[in-house]
Amino acid sequence: MAQLKSWISLPLGLPTNEFQELIQKTKDWTLMHGGGIRSKHHFSSDSLTVVPFTLLPSVFPRDEFQKALNIQPVLNELTHMVSRDYEFLQSCLEKTIEVDEFTNNLYKLYETVREEGFTQCLSLGMFRSDFMQQKDANGCGIKQVEINTIASGFGWLGIVSGDIHRFVLQQLDLLDTFKLLPENKAVQGLCSAIIKAWELFNDEDSVVLVIIEDKSINICDQRFHEFELTRQKPELRVIRKTLTQISNEAKLTESKDLIVQSKKVAVVYYRAGYSPDHYHSDAEWSARLLIERSTAIKCPNIQYHLAGTKKVQQSLAIPGMLERFIKDPAKVADVREVFTGLYSLDLDESGDKAVKLALDNPECYVLKPQREGGGNNFYGEAIRQKLMSCINSKERSAWILMEKICPPVQQNYLIRPEQDFTKNSTLNDVISELGIFGTILCDGDTILLNEQVGHMMRTKLTSCNEGGVHAGDGVLDSPFLIDLQKK
Incomplete structure (x- = not known):
């Protein structure tokens, strides 16, 4: 892996007691400003623990960050076009569904609603493309890890990450570095797209339904989306339900409106449903089918969900395949440049x-x-x-x-709940992954909205393969933008 020197001399030049005080103060600030999660091991709906984070932001090349922002609307449109191509989805997944039960269940659901006729022509996508830097002859260029089309989380926690680092930099009297932390309005942009979909549904009494897990660990990220929805649109009501609850409580009218708690559902926003663990029995699959059959605008609909599978991602990397969906040669070249093998x-x-x-x-x-x-x-x-x-x-x-992908290595402190820095305050070699959020709202083939709306970053030890924050490997981070000299 390439070595990229940290942007600031660590360990900060602080005496030990001041260093400990900074960490504790930052943990308190983080919890008090929405940077919390629920413990997986000691789950309680009445308590939060601080979300893991890096003490300092991580260096990221400004031009590569801008490249990631610029390409997100192209990836949004590509995903939409893929979702509309039945023959392509069928050819991509025909062998996978023979051996992968979960993907097969999703595909059967897709075939069922397609044969019946889709009841809602409006589609809402809230996607997140994840990138890592790859060292090459010209420096470090971004490469796509994956695109997430369902439950694309960390819209709120991505914002919190930057705010954590502004607080730390302020505490270190480094106010002049604030300008190197990019503005991030991810949750505002994501919620704005939901509201536009709700408005197009054109029923002032309708609600937004959020599909959640049985135990919501990532509660702040979820709830702050809800709070932002009602901040932007005070008259809008949000209901949270698991798939199990939907199977017991939801109904379809003769006109296929989805009714939950006596309210018509305008938009269904999935924060669960992406894992086999979320489907305990046939009841949850029946609930998913009920939603897909309804007039509600789904985020994502089953087509978008399938378009985000790894097999589709791999198929799009086949030479000549992108041209099936993107007619502009310059855009094709841009997308192909961020694909890895x-x-x-x-x-x-x-x-x-x-x-x-x-x-x-x-x-x-x-x-x-x-x-x-x-x-x-x-x-x-x-x-x-x-x-x-x-x-x-x-x-x-x-x-x-x-x-x-082998990104450059940096050094940082990883701050976790219940961590004792009096015993171990060593720097860690870490690598980072950048996520860019995009929204797309379409009426059939007509694109009504297509934007890049914000970012998030996760960092992990170089010794870790997986980078999930809730899995316990990754921690929140934010990009510190610098200009790198090209060779």
């Missing part, structure tokens, strides 16, 4: 070649299933073991192979 593992000649690549050099790749939420990938020697277990089986088709 993606390979099918189907039982065919190209799949066999990809398997050989992975077996020969497993440390250079990541093995990915059709899942969201983190913690599902294989790395290093585990790739070889997994592929050898299914080398002659159709199960291979449930996975894709992606070239591993």
Whole structure:
């Protein structure tokens, strides 16, 4: 991995007691300004613990950050176009659904509502594209890790991350560095898109329905979206329900309006439903189908959900495939530039070649299933073991192979709940991942809204493969924009 020097000399030049005081004060500030999560191990709906974060922001090249912002609307439109192409989705997923039960269930749901006829022509997408820097001959260029089309979280916590670092920099008397922390209005932009969809539904008494997990760990990120919705539109009402509750309580009228708590639902915003763990039985799948059959505007609808699968991402990387959806050659070139190597593992000649690549050099790749939420990938020697277990089986088709991105290494302090810095205050080697939020609102093929609305950043130890904050590996971070000299 490339080494990128930290932007400030650490450990800050502070005496030990002042360093400890800064950390505790920052933890308190974070909790008191919406930077909290619920404990997975000691869950209580009445308590919060501080969200993990870096003490300082991480360096990110200004031009690469701007490139990520600029390309998000193109990726929004690409995802929308993919979602409208039945033949493409079918060809992408036909082998995967033979061996991946979860994707098969999603696809069957898609086929059911497609055959019945979609009841709502309006579609709302709130996406997040994740990028890492890849060292090349010209410096560090961004490469796409994935695009998230369902439950794209951290719109609020992305804002909190920057505010944490402004507080720390202020405490360190580094006010002149504030200008290097970019403005972030992610939650405002995301909620504005929901409100526009609600307005297009054209029923002042209708509600926004948020689909949640049985236990909402990421409660601040979810709730601050709700609070922002009612701040922007005080008359709008928000209802939270699990899929299980929807299966027991929701109804469809003869005109296919979705009714929850005697209210017509205008917009359904999924913060759950992306993992098999969210479907305990047929009841939850029936609830998902009920929603898809309804006139409610779904965020995402089942088409967008399928368009965000890893298999679709891999298929779009096939030479010449982007031109099917994007007619502007310049935009095609921009998207292709941020793609990294993606390979099918189907039982065919190209799949066999990809398997050989992975077996020969497993440390250079990541093995990915059709899942969201983190913690599902294989790395290093585990790739070889997994592929050898299914080398002659159709199960291979449930996975894709992606070239591993190697971003520059920086140093930082990772601040976690219940961490004792009096015993261990050493710097850590870390790498970062940038997420860019985008919104798109369409009426059939007509695009009504297409924007980039903000960002988030996660950082993890170089020794960690996964970077999920709630999984316990990643921590919140924010970009500190600098101008790098090109070679």
